[in-house]
Structure formats: C-alpha cells, structure tokens
Amino acid sequence: MDTGTHVVMGIALGGLATLDPSVASSHATAASVLIATIAGSQIPDIDTVLKLRNNAIYIRNHRGVTHSIPAVILWPIILLAVIYPFFPNANLVHLWAWTFAAVFIHVFVDIFNAYGTQALRPFSSKWVALGVINTFDPFLFGIHVLGIIIWVLGANPGVTFLLMYAVIIAYYLKRYQAKKRVLIEVRTIIPDATEIIIAPTMRYHQWRIAAMNQEHFFVGKGIKDKVEILDRFIRVPVPNTPVIEAAKKDKNLSAFLSFSPVYRWEVDEYNDYYEVRFIDLRYRSNGHYPFVAVVQLDRDLKRISSYTGWVFSEKKLRKKLSIIPS
Known part of the structure; x- marks a missing residue:
C-alpha cells in the first residue's frame, strides 16, 4: 500500500x-x-x-x-x-x-x-x-x-x-471475486494462455491485463466483467546476441529483468551506438507503456548510458539518458 x-x-x-x-x-x-x-x-x-x-x-x-x-x-x-x-x-x-x-x-x-x-x-x-x-x-x-x-x-x-x-x-x-470473474473472461478469450496477469487500478471496476500464449503477448483492460484486448505483440524470444548480452550486464536492465515478468524488447542501431529497450507490458496507460529499461552501447559494446523506471514521453526518456535523439 x-x-x-x-x-x-x-x-x-x-x-x-x-x-x-x-x-x-x-x-x-x-x-x-x-x-x-x-x-x-x-x-x-x-x-x-x-x-x-x-x-x-x-x-x-x-x-x-x-x-x-x-x-x-x-x-x-x-x-x-x-x-x-x-x-x-x-x-x-x-x-x-x-x-x-x-x-x-x-x-x-x-x-x-x-x-x-x-x-x-x-x-x-x-x-x-x-x-x-x-x-x-x-x-x-x-x-x-x-x-x-x-x-x-x-x-x-x-x-x-x-x-x-x-x-x-x-x-x-x-475484490477477489471480481478479479476471478475477469480471469474467467480472459481465459475465454485466450484459452491457450500460458500466463495471465490481472492488476487492479484506482477505479473499482477497472483492471489492467497482460497475458501470453506460445505465440503472442496480449495487453488489455477489464471493466466489470467485460474484457477488451487493446494490443497484441508477436512473442519473439530474446536472442543471445553480443549486443543483448552486453546490455544485460547493465545494472538498470538487470534490475528490470529481476522484477518484470512480461515484457517485449527492441534493439535499434544508430550511426555510433546501439539502443536496447525492454518494455514492461503490465502498465499500459493511454496507449503508452511507461515502465522501461533502456541501455545505450557504443560500437565496442561499452555502456554509454542507461535508465530504468517510469517515463511518460520519449522526450523525458532522452533527457534521463542525457543523449540527443538521432
């Protein structure tokens, strides 16, 4: 609390x-x-x-x-x-x-x-x-x-x-009974789900939903007993590439991975650095996923900057990373 x-x-x-x-x-x-x-x-x-x-x-x-x-x-x-x-x-x-x-x-x-x-x-x-x-x-x-x-x-x-x-x-x-009803509805929509996370919000009848099966991540919301899937992502395993492995050694990404059970990942390559981003799918807010971990690495895979936590705009994230967007 x-x-x-x-x-x-x-x-x-x-x-x-x-x-x-x-x-x-x-x-x-x-x-x-x-x-x-x-x-x-x-x-x-x-x-x-x-x-x-x-x-x-x-x-x-x-x-x-x-x-x-x-x-x-x-x-x-x-x-x-x-x-x-x-x-x-x-x-x-x-x-x-x-x-x-x-x-x-x-x-x-x-x-x-x-x-x-x-x-x-x-x-x-x-x-x-x-x-x-x-x-x-x-x-x-x-x-x-x-x-x-x-x-x-x-x-x-x-x-x-x-x-x-x-x-x-x-x-x-x-509240337990209300969550159970939402869970039953999610299982009806995603019968092959391997994991379902239902989280409460400050609104009594509204719930955040993150789920996965073998092929996809699902993000949705529950209002009373009605469930709506808002986003769907192809579930791509995190590869064992040199860039990813170097990023995992960073304390911010390591902390994120120790805490977050449902996430997707991205790797972007710029002229002089790589950017690895992991995005927690449990906290969707107004179409945005604010809880992230980002690691920037130079061409030699040495850490330039990193951050984990809550950010609600790309501009604020860039400010926390202290780097000008490419």
Whole structure:
C-alpha cells in the first residue's frame, strides 16, 4: 500500500488495541502502543530511501528483505528498543504483540497489491503478488479516515475499528471475486494462455491485463466483467546476441529483468551506438507503456548510458539518458 494508507492503518490498529484490557487500563501502554502501531505500519518501507541512490537499486530491493520473515520478527524488537525506554510502565508483552501485529499487517496487505513482496524470504525469493487491491485504494484509505474522524468525535475506538475491519474483510473478498470473474473472461478469450496477469487500478471496476500464449503477448483492460484486448505483440524470444548480452550486464536492465515478468524488447542501431529497450507490458496507460529499461552501447559494446523506471514521453526518456535523439 501507499505511505498514507499505512499511516492511517497504524492509527486504526492503535485504536483497535483499546479492546485489549491491558492497553485500555494503562495510559502508558495505550500511548506506547499507538506510537508503535504507527511506526510498525511504516518501518518495512524504510527501503524507500534506496530510491535516493538510483532506480535500479530501488526496484531490485524494494519490498524485499525489509518485508521478509526475519524482518517481520526483527522490526518489532527494534521498535521496542526505541519506544519502551520512554514508557517504562507500559506492559512490554502487549506492547510487543501490537507492534508485531502492525508490522505483520503491513507486509500482509502489501501481498494483495500487483507489486507484491518477497515475503517468503529467505525460503524463496519469489514475488508474492495477488493483484487484488491497488497500491492506493480510495475506499480503503477513505474508510480508515472516516473511522479516525468518528474516533476523534468521541466514539469508542475499539468498536469503531472492529466494525471497520469487518467491512474491509468483506471488501477484500468482493475484490477477489471480481478479479476471478475477469480471469474467467480472459481465459475465454485466450484459452491457450500460458500466463495471465490481472492488476487492479484506482477505479473499482477497472483492471489492467497482460497475458501470453506460445505465440503472442496480449495487453488489455477489464471493466466489470467485460474484457477488451487493446494490443497484441508477436512473442519473439530474446536472442543471445553480443549486443543483448552486453546490455544485460547493465545494472538498470538487470534490475528490470529481476522484477518484470512480461515484457517485449527492441534493439535499434544508430550511426555510433546501439539502443536496447525492454518494455514492461503490465502498465499500459493511454496507449503508452511507461515502465522501461533502456541501455545505450557504443560500437565496442561499452555502456554509454542507461535508465530504468517510469517515463511518460520519449522526450523525458532522452533527457534521463542525457543523449540527443538521432
């Protein structure tokens, strides 16, 4: 989920914690739990700072080790070491339990995004992405904000957020069923599909679709139960040419390939350099595919420039590559 949603989730969990008698009966425990649930709902995303270095490191590592099984165990301990000294009268066991719940819920809800997490590390580096809830879901954010407002107005926070979470569970189940209906429709249109990726959008009834069979890539959209194929590309295997192999050694393209499961490729030859481009097919937007990796190589196959990330125009891409178009 996005940062704002994780913040309001942490506040809501702190309110829900008041149902715990040990929290409700101690001001120190209640205050420390609220701080801990907010912090615990944020700390797995501490790897966002990697974006300050470059996109390649961020793409390869975001929601990786910080969302792993060891991290889920260690984050609450680290937070306790920081928070507990300020609240020595707090119930340590219950403070740890609610902190752990905040960290666990953060990682758990991220699994339902299309981006997913490597939550099974160290046992598996596979990305777990159920693709049911968009990274920012207006309904989830809104219902949390509504619950917080009701709490501020004087309602019982435990009861308020217990009812809210019951609604949220029903919402997740409904989203899962909606995605399943879209999947059935895609299989009807592409019965020989070998892989189908369905990703949610901020619009409740709209889905992004990327699929493949042995011969083609398909890109489409789903609106309610109706599926429309927007683009179709011939599926050409990536060749083992010297240009491609040299480009794969670049950190930006390597990061892209470690993250993207469905992509097509292009190689363009200019007067004094080659340009290798890999295009993720999952994020079609207004006829454009904004998530790319591009590597430029000179005639000796030495790297000139490269980039991976989101670009919404060729002009901006050229600016990021710092080269004048040929």
